[in-house]
Amino acid sequence: MATTKIINGKLVAKHQKKPLFSHYLPVLSWGRAYQREWLAGDLLAGLIVTIMLVPQGMAYALLAGLPPQVGLYASILPLLLYGLLGTSRVLAVGPVAIVSLLVTSGVGEFAEIGTAEYVHLALTLALLVAVIQTMMGLFRVGFLVNFLSHPVLAGFTSAAALVIGVSQLKHLLGIDMPRLEFLETVLYAGEHLADTHIVTLVMGIMGIAVLLYFKTALGPQLAKMNVPKGVAIPITKSGPLVIVLLGTIVVMAFQLNEISGVKVVGDVPPGLPPLTMPSLDLTVWQMLLPTALAISFVGFMESISVAKSLASKKRQRVDSNQELVALGAANLGAALTGGYPVTGGFSRSVVNYEAGANSGLASIVTAVCIALTVIFLTPLFQFLPQALLAAIIVVAVLGLIDIKTFRRVWKYNKGDAAAMAITFLAVLAISIETGILIGVAVTMIMFVWRTSRPHVAVVGRLGDSEIYRNVLRHPVQTCPNVVAIRIDESLYFANTKQLEDTVLNSITGNPQIEHVILIGTAVNFIDASALETLESLHKELTDAGVTFHLAAIKGPVMDRLVDVGFIKQFGEDHVHLSTHEAMKTIGCSFA
């Protein structure tokens, strides 16, 4: 029995609430239990993630409208802190595409891309995200992310991927473009197609082709050649590194940046990240708050999904609230060292896991490797063409456009599919943050619609038994002056109207009805709105000369009704243990 007791949800939940020191510092638990054979896996995984993260970090910074080094700065201290505080042993934190897009759309409203103010607002945004996520974790309100239903998140992600892809057109085509909305960007690119910088475009397309080859065909080919998995994984994941190196060499060799005008990353200051001080101005905070909330929620959702999914493979546990604290700390790290908002990335975490990461040490190894990169390797980036970073972004977000899920959800549930479609369209047509808000609103409207009409049955007696069933489905006996109604749902604000209508309609135009029985077998909860409705129903039925009865109310529900004085006012004589008891008390002689 011990096992089943441990695994009972309630017990685990109680256990969690004891804040052990090691609960807030997971490094203590995996650190103490660290086994020597974990080391090779942690080192290799840390290294492979670095190979992915260096080009990705720069590319996503570019997407966020920031200088490329900011993406690298956001990949050092945040990873170190997550390694110490995170409960997932394999989550790879750092810049991710959708959060970067949210940064552009949020900060871009208040500052010009390329200005110091823009960079400062981005790191202030990281501080705000840190505050929000840490608070959510400490106050254990991680449940709030439940507002983002899967269809809304899927619609949002697909649309965001499209927006991101289209935003890279200017880098791939090598044309100048002002900051525009999605549709305007498409139109602008179409109108200025003639201005395309051919060398840039060729380079971008080749980059995309190479990346797609690495992503799809290379793995099976290596497997066919019997290359061991430990070697194959680093090779297949180094596509971004390969195109970045090749591109840099080509540009440097032919001086394409000067002769042909290919846009390059340019000077990246060498050395460790600077210590930075985010703005503490409350008006700035207020301005950035909506974006910070969106990043906190969306970032956490991406992170926790992959963390849980990977942890379960090894029967390990991820604690949502501690994850929020750890991500909060990572974002604080980003804010203090010239970075911008970070979260756990999906593909990098999967790579980390597959490459054999066993503990938070892998994350710390990555942080150290990135630090070495910014100290020693930045001169290499001088000739790195922006078109290749754009290629990396485009290939990364291609997989996020998810038409299959929409088809499936449409088949399964039209309401959910509508929420998904509306979110998708709202992100494209209005804006990325408004889109997600609209999605949440639609989910809630659907929900209220769904629960506002619970299943209701008028019941009668089955034969001579004490069992009462739906009069429409079973051959049951009823009493001409009594109506017994069962509502198959808890009673709360969303369905009080239905409760009221059901009960009142049962007497409308039926002067022979003298008793109404409400059966509570399926009622787990009665909220204050429903309580008030019961009170007004009681009054209204009494005024109409009808006696109102309650039957089979569950224990905990009854306790609350007694405490608040409702039962006394209602009349204890009219509250019955079962429907049959109620019928007997009324003296119903069955027809």
Place this chain on the structure above:
Amino acid sequence: MATTKIINGKLVAKHQKKPLFSHYLPVLSWGRAYQREWLAGDLLAGLIVTIMLVPQGMAYALLAGLPPQVGLYASILPLLLYGLLGTSRVLAVGPVAIVSLLVTSGVGEFAEIGTAEYVHLALTLALLVAVIQTMMGLFRVGFLVNFLSHPVLAGFTSAAALVIGVSQLKHLLGIDMPRLEFLETVLYAGEHLADTHIVTLVMGIMGIAVLLYFKTALGPQLAKMNVPKGVAIPITKSGPLVIVLLGTIVVMAFQLNEISGVKVVGDVPPGLPPLTMPSLDLTVWQMLLPTALAISFVGFMESISVAKSLASKKRQRVDSNQELVALGAANLGAALTGGYPVTGGFSRSVVNYEAGANSGLASIVTAVCIALTVIFLTPLFQFLPQALLAAIIVVAVLGLIDIKTFRRVWKYNKGDAAAMAITFLAVLAISIETGILIGVAVTMIMFVWRTSRPHVAVVGRLGDSEIYRNVLRHPVQTCPNVVAIRIDESLYFANTKQLEDTVLNSITGNPQIEHVILIGTAVNFIDASALETLESLHKELTDAGVTFHLAAIKGPVMDRLVDVGFIKQFGEDHVHLSTHEAMKTIGCSFA
């Protein structure tokens, strides 16, 4: 059985969907069935409501920042239209306090009180409310008002009553005051107390005293004197009329407006309402939309509650969606004849009912009487002191401040009480519209919190029966390699996290578990989010070497799962009719 069939909620709902002509024109049904003995009641009720409505209409117009005649104009055509289209036979439509406050706060942002533009925006607002309510009714989305839970509405109403009361300070004290927020108004009045116009104040206080006397002590006194109810009701309800008449006579006799400077209503143009054309400018509509939504929802809630409550006394029916159409038509009438947004008023409807109204004719009688008033009696209002209209408003809203409900809700359910308190404070501290939005948000957050943690039980076999019960409550047998989990709630976006955690925690650190059974006896619905969670759980458990089983899934839920291909992918062998079937198939030898 015929009776019980009619009263079944589902059947009635189906019946409603057939749009009979008389469904959209309820006058046809009560008109055809009209009985001669109804006439006296309808005439008397119509007259008594007029006596209340003339001073109230002018007072509420003043509260809305409009000239007094606008309140009268809003009491003619709207009442006529409601009388023809409404399903309630006793609802008294017209200007009400809270809607008037919403008009001030919404229109006041865009135009100066006293200007023609302000009046024009107010009638445009009525048009918008008409459009929203009619749409809601025709598309049958009246369920949307379920978002306003009772605690939120109570908190909102109490706070709005306070705001309204305080807004009348300037009229009662006879001081000039700019348009201010709640707290500023209190402070301003405190600072300028020395400027109080004594004659005005005395008049206002006497007005309040007389009104309170009529409202409380007079009724019982008349009853003691054996005055018949038919005479007593008109007398007790004529308090406003009495103070208005007395006040007018006093001001006129002593020329207080000229000599002492008592502010009076002044010239009211005589004659029927003008035909007016609301603005059709979409930017104006967009500007007024939030206020229009608030008025549509809040107005409908006030109206439908009193309509239902009064209809039930005579076992009559009110159709929510048709009510929306009727209120929409009434507002359209207001927009076209120089009025402003209207709805069914609580106290006037009760009076209408008590005075014997039997049909929509009572409403039509009131409309005719008000029309006669604006044609012939407007010269009387010239000397009507504004302080007395303020007294009428103050006494009307006093009863809306509801501390008792708060105490009760607090005792019953802390979450609901918090929603109520937050709404109350937000209305006072921020604004009336933001307050209600915050209230709705809090309700939703509470709801997601509540449903995000359904009751979960790990179950075992009771003796040698086929019954499986909670291992923590019953002496049951379990199997060391199997865990059977029952979730007592439908599975949907709000609790997918809990579902995931519960299932994954059951195997965390328990390498002996080989089978997880999810029991669906309490699952009435699985939405797309939960479906996706089930799929990922299936994958994760498989990866962890655990077999995932489903047991006792309900018929309709199973149908959807089969349709979407989930069951096929899940493995039909792992779907069992009951928990016991699952255990037998697994080959569990009980400990």
